[in-house]
Amino acid sequence: MKFIVATCMLFVVATTVCAHSRQYRMGPWTITVDRSNNRVDIYNINSPDLPLFEKVAAQIWLDGNDTPVSSIQAAKTSVRHSSDQLALLFTMPDKTLLIQSFQSIDEHLEVSLAATRKGTTLSSNRIEPLCTQSVAPFLPSDPDNRMLRIPWDNDAWVRFEQYRLNREMDSFNTTAIFNEAARKALIIGAIDHDTWKNAIHIEASNDQSIDNLSLISGFTSDLSRDHRSHGTVTADTLRSARFVVLLTNDWLGGMEQYAACCRQVAPQRTWNGGKPVGWNSWGVLQDKLTPKAVRVIGDFLSEELRPKGFTDSDGRIVLSLDSWWNERFDEKQIRGFVDYCRQKHFIPGLYFTPFADFATWDHPLPGIEGFTSKDIWLKVNGKPITLDGAYALDPTHPATQAMMRERMKKFREWGIEYLKCDFMSHGALEADHWSDSKISTGMQAYNSGMRLLQLLAGDSIYIDLSISPIFPYQYAHGRRIACDTYSRIDETQYAMNALTMGWWLDGLYYANDPDHLVLHKHDAHGEETIGENRARITSGVITGMYLCGDNFSDNVERGFPQKSRERALKLLTDTDINEIPRTCKSFRPLNGSLRDNDGAANLFSCETEKYIYVAAINYSEETMEGNIDFSVLGLKDIVPTAIRELWTKESAAISGRGFRYNVPAKDARVFRITK
CATH class of the missing domain: 3.20.20.70 (Aldolase class I)
Structure with missing residues (x-):
């Protein structure tokens, strides 16, 4: 990674906050670094008054030690920066160098950690490029706040889950912390999957507070099906996976953006035929x-x-x-x-x-x-x-x-x-x-x-x-x-x-x-x-x-x-x-927020050039009915002229700015809306 140190407007603006603290702006992100105490705070333009991540650290477990080497312990801190990149160089008392790297790409922030020590190789089986015990309350205090747990694989009938912000959670590779109604979400995910099993560890309380957040390269548990700790990597320079962080108003779109970030690293495999x-x-x-x-x-x-x-x-x-x-x-x-x-x-x-x-x-x-x-x-x-x-x-x-x-x-x-x-x-x-x-x-x-x-x-x-x-x-x-x-x-x-x-x-x-x-x-x-x-x-x-x-x-x-x-x-x-x-x-899903931790949405949609489809699936023993507003389908100023239910071949009743659905117990309906 090449860094050019400059103070012209083409590069990041560094603003003095106090004698040892400076702000570095990169796109929608601002990172404040206080070299007197190695404190790092991360702000986002959508939450400018409070740091999104406060007192950020990076840490690595080296050479089999149970205690990590942390950026907080650095004897010396230096900074390299350009318009969209920032590297914090933390030199430990034993001359181990931790390099915490940030890069602003479009709306997301990419973060990683490297460790090296001149003249020797290092070994580690766990690296945390970002950890903090203080995340700004970017969501309202609400029991409907959710955090998403992604499983490692699909074995043993494991489920995707959503939890209220009142417990501890480990999610493999990626997560979303969101409130559907408030239209706010924090998306975090690893984009490298060649060396490490990655996870995000969250401890939350009071349906709002994130009390501990760690991005982890080198995570195993019974859900990764492992019988031992993560394997150890030995190299002249150890590197974590890169993680992306995105603050958005739509967790559904945010997860799709995360997938797009992954494709930039490892392109999706193509197929010349149709879906099987x-x-x-x-x-x-x-x-x-x-x-x-x-x-x-x-x-x-x-x-x-x-x-x-x-x-x-x-x-x-x-x-x-x-x-x-x-x-x-x-x-x-x-x-x-x-x-x-x-x-x-x-x-x-x-x-x-x-x-x-x-x-x-x-x-x-x-x-x-x-x-x-x-x-x-x-x-x-x-x-x-x-x-x-x-x-x-x-x-x-x-x-x-x-x-x-x-x-x-x-x-x-x-x-x-x-x-x-x-x-x-x-x-x-x-x-x-x-x-x-x-x-x-x-x-x-x-x-x-x-x-x-x-x-x-x-x-x-x-x-x-x-x-x-x-x-x-x-x-x-x-x-x-x-x-x-x-x-x-x-x-x-x-x-x-x-x-x-x-x-x-x-x-x-x-x-x-x-x-x-x-x-x-x-x-x-x-x-x-x-x-x-x-x-x-x-x-x-x-x-x-x-x-x-x-x-x-x-x-x-x-x-x-x-x-x-x-x-x-x-x-x-x-x-x-x-x-x-x-x-x-x-x-x-039309509404991705669930009442049950491991349940499923009832309503799903997809838009093509000709149609908008809405699928309604009823898992219960009772009739399921309701109204779907056209605005949630992206039809804010248009009232469709034709809505056809494909299983019964009946026309759906348009009611005001939406349409009614009625699904018998343990059954499904699929509505096709002609645009």
């Missing part, structure tokens, strides 16, 4: 998967659903064989499956777990000489790590990579175009060590494995992540927002919990994946109501990907094939509904 539409075998068939059943189901999709618009934007349908395909299909049958898909203009898909081993014993590695499975298992304290019943594999081990190369080579030879990759979080676990000696953290290992996966897949295979961390995102096209979600209304609500607080992830992935959309689950006795089915399908089309999961074949005794076909012919053949995933991004 089709079928996945894990919804119902699971281990009863057979070649004959797949063809019967494929014929049903092609002959009955495709003519009604159940396709992607290229007219293709994904036919995805999930777990057990390698037990139920030999290579000849897989090649026959791919040939069938080509004849039907389908996209052939398979299932892959590159970082997990479900065998419960040490065994030879197929096609790999010189190693057995225990050689590639990750270990903590010398013992193999298990998660979800599978051993975690070292993504950097030559044998792991050789197996990936062999398997991906086969997939490409067979003509596979869609790959569901599962149990990916195993590859990001912290461990005693990795085969590659340059790797010392779970995130470094995971990035190494994912880079190889992307390279081997090339541009011809769509990569969809199932159980996986949210970050990094740039190696895959799609990702499940909620895993193991089937047919019941509570499962629909679980998927919508993730959309309510994670819709913005389609700014990182080509498509959010709502998991397979099941009408009649094999263990639910075929009792799902048509309303529950409508709600589940609606949850899918407004999320992104659109894969059903029922057994439509009478050749396998699993599920309720006749009932599933009947429901599919009623619900998966609606051309208006089927158009939504082809033309829309993930829907936003």
